[in-house]
Each structure stands twice: as structure tokens, then as C-alpha cells.
Amino acid sequence: MRLFLGWFGAHYARSTSVTGAESDGARLSANVTVGRQWRLSVSVLNTLAADATVEWEAARAAVERRLDLEGRSLAVWAPRGAALPAAEPGLSRFVLFLESARPLDDGRLELRRPVTLHLRRVGNTGSVITVLGGLAAHWAQFTNRVPGTFQLNSGELLRLPASQEELDELAERIVLSAGQPEADESQPIQATDAWSANDLGAGQSCVLGTPAREDEDWSASLRRNLRRLLKDAESNLRLPADARALVVLGASTYAQEEKLSWALRGMDPALYAGYDILAVVADGVLKTILQPQRQTLPWDAPLT
Secondary structure (H helix, E strand, O other), X not given: XXXXXXXXXXXXXXXXXXXXEEEOOOEEEEEEEEOOOEEEEEEEEEOOHXXXXXXXXXXXXXXXXXXXXXXXXXXXXXXXXXXOOOOOOHHHHHHHHHHOOEEOOOOOEEEEEEEEEEEEEEEXXXXXXXXXXXXXXXXXXXXXXXXXXXXXXXXXXXXXXXXHHHHHHHHHHHHHHHOOHHHHOOEEEEEXXXXXXXXXXXXXXXXXXXXXOOXXXXXXXXXXXXXXXXXXXXXXXXXXXXXXXXXXXXXXXXXXXXXXXXXXXXXXXXXXXXXXEEEEEEOOEEEEEEOOOOOOOHHHOOOO
């Protein structure tokens, strides 16, 4: 909700204030006053709630309490399937991520933690590295560059840093390690796991994510969950308002790989036809799917 209002206020150059809000964990309904005179009804649908487990929710609550004690107001986006610390010393280590946070060009923060990769040669022929974990999609960078067949375990690396230069440097260190005399033994290679976060400015912190891995079953359940949530939100369309906005929150390790836009566009448009603005939020990035032309909404008229 706060991310949406941050985008909304900047886009329309209008002040906003929340005059009322209700949430059951899966759906939030809010009344927002725009420019002190117009009424905006906002519905936020949380597709993450359907994947929650008792263990993951307990750990999430523990991290949020610790962030609040540290006086931070952050939205932390856990990569898909990430494990969260529920007790010490994991919670203190998590707080250390904050000290190494880097601002990104798009306004997000990058929370960084050191992890270890493990490289081992399994054959003297060929020139390829089989990769497990976060670097699996980048296996082609090593093809024809290593002396033999290797296995790289990057299971601790859940999300890559945004810097392409940093990724290129990591790839070069992996290639150099493959050429070392001790390549037949498991070699540790240091890397950085980078989670994204938003600085909310004020209020309590929140951790967003899912313990569920992405597969075909999950994609099908996402569509079912979305249809159910959209049906549940229909009651908001009957409330008086000058305009209505729908925000859908979902899981994605990287913002550019989010599946919410695809899932919504594949549905019957009548399910969300009553909304003037439709946006999705994943990995700390808000993306608008439906948005009226300028000067269509009452507060978007030229100032006189």
C-alpha cells in the first residue's frame, strides 16, 4: 500500500492520506483522500498468503520484530524459497545485511550477505560447468572456458547482485579457479547474495516472500488464487469513490521475471474491469498494467 501511494503521489503530483483501511492478511481495502477532495478506493491483493507455512510465518515475524527494534522501516523482499532466521545468531546476522545495503538506481536497496560457492572438477574431458543454484541460468558464461567438466554448487546464492561488473568479475574468478592445480578438490569461491528492499521512511518493517519454489503447479495455483481474490474484492467496487485502484502483490526473485502481469492478462478482463488503475508489485518494483490516459481522472486535470 505504501509503495503504491509513493508511486501515485509522485505520478499525479497530489497529496494522499489514508482515511480508513481494513485487512485480513490476504486482502486490504483502503479509502484514500487525494488532494484533500477526491476519494480513491484501493484494494491490495496478497497472493503470497496462500503459500504461507507456520514455520515461514514465524521466522518472518521474528525478522520483522528485530528490524522494528533496530528502528528500521523497510520492506524486505526475500527471494523465492529463501529460509529466514527465526532465532539467534541468525537474526543478528540478518541485521548485519542492513549495514552493507547499497542504493540502486531505481530507488531500491540491495541487502548483501557473503556466501560460499563450491567448484569441483568431475572429468578431464570437455569444457563445461554444470551449475546448481542461483547461477544456474548463467552456465553458458563458462562453456569452452574451463579445462574439463566441472560442477558448481551455488545453492547458497539465492539472488545475484544488480551490478553486471560484479557478476562478470565473479565469472572470471570461477574460471580462474577451474584452472588451479587443486581443481579436482572442492574449491570454495566467495560470492554475494543480494536481496532487495524498499525504505518505507516510517512505520513498521515487513518481510515479503514465499517458501514455495516456482513450478507448473505453483503457476496454476497462482491463477486460481488470483481469481478467488478478485472475486472477494468485488464488494469494494460497490463503495462510493471517484476512482478505484487494484494492486496485486506477488513473489518473484527478480522483478523482471514476475508472473503476475502474465497471469492477469490471461484472465477474463471483466474480473478487473471496474478498476481505473491496475498495478502489480514484486521484488520491490511497482509496475502499472492498466492506467488511464492523462487528464482522465478528476485529480489529473490541469491546475487552474
